[in-house]
Amino acid sequence: MVIGLGTGSTVRHLLEILAERRKQGALRHVVGIPTSRATEWYARDLGLRLSALEEEPRVDLTIDGADEVDPQLNLIKGGGGALLWEKIVACNSERLIIVADEGKLVKRLGERVPMPLEVVPFGWNTQLSWLDHLGAEPVLRLAANGSPFVTDSGHYLIDCHFKNGITEPMRVQREVRQHPGVVDCGLFLGLADAVVVGGVDGPRVVHAEATPR
Numbered sequence: 275m276v277i278g279l280g281t282g283s284t285v286r287h288l289l290e291i292l293a294e295r296r297k298q299g300a301l302r303h304v305v306g307i308p309t310s311r312a313t314e315w316y317a318r319d320l321g322l323r324l325s326a327l328e329e330e331p332r333v334d335l336t337i338d339g340a341d342e343v344d345p346q347l348n349l350i351k352g353g354g355g356a357l358l359w360e361k362i363v364a365c366n367s368e369r370l371i372i373v374a375d376e377g378k379l380v381k382r383l384g385e386r387v388p389m390p391l392e393v394v395p396f397g398w399n400t401q402l403s404w405l406d407h408l409g410a411e412p413v414l415r416l417a418a419n420g421s422p423f424v425t426d427s428g429h430y431l432i433d434c435h436f437k438n439g440i441t442e443p444m445r446v447q448r449e450v451r452q453h454p455g456v457v458d459c460g461l462f463l464g465l466a467d468a469v470v471v472g473g474v475d476g477p478r479v480v481h482a483e484a485t486p487r
């Protein structure tokens with residue numbers, strides 16, 4: 275079985291559980307596809323068997339976290355900067371399961387966190403004016419040392435704050451794809467098959483309505 279391994283603090287728990295199960299002799303035929311360098315390094319340290327999409331282009335199941343989940347199970351991802359690889363792996367997975375705590379559930383995407391936009395560094399600032407027209411307040415993401423945050427693919431991230439959330443996520447997704455230099459955005463629309471929501475009463479599973487991907 276080929277499992278896509280997401281990125282973030284939630285997924286770190288998953289990796290630890292997978293490593294524990296492996297130590298007990300299970301999961302011998304499972305290979306993981308990491309969605310970031312951070313996940314790759316942590317999984318490797320834990321002794322998990324890894325591969326890459328170049329070797330295993332069809333993923334059976336991906337398990338990942340999210341920054342926001344709306345009632346239709348649309349997501350905002352990329353708070354940790356790994357949205358591009360996460361989206362490539364998610365789009366090539368038979369199933370995508372998201373694990374999130376109740377605090378990630380929102381009525382409307384963009385209500386609590388900005389939507390990250392991954393752009394090539396060349397002329398990154400040319401993206402600001404159309405983002406402004408789209409109703410977003412765009413902010414270049416910075417690293418701890420004050421220089422631009424650079425993704426695993428060598429791109430920059432522009433965090434797009436929407437004052438009242440994103441009213442038409444599909445329209446925003448279509449719009450961002452029209453601008454040269456934009457690589458992708460943190461909207462994951464219609465991709466999640468189910469969300470495991472962790473709450474005080476334990477986990478519950480919310481399934482997406484069966485629509486073809």
Ligand code: A5P
Nearest residue numbers: 282283284339352354355356
């Ligand atoms: C990484 O870029 C993100 O998409 C993460 O999947 C998301 O931010 C969830 O992370 P946490 O599990 O740390 O909240």
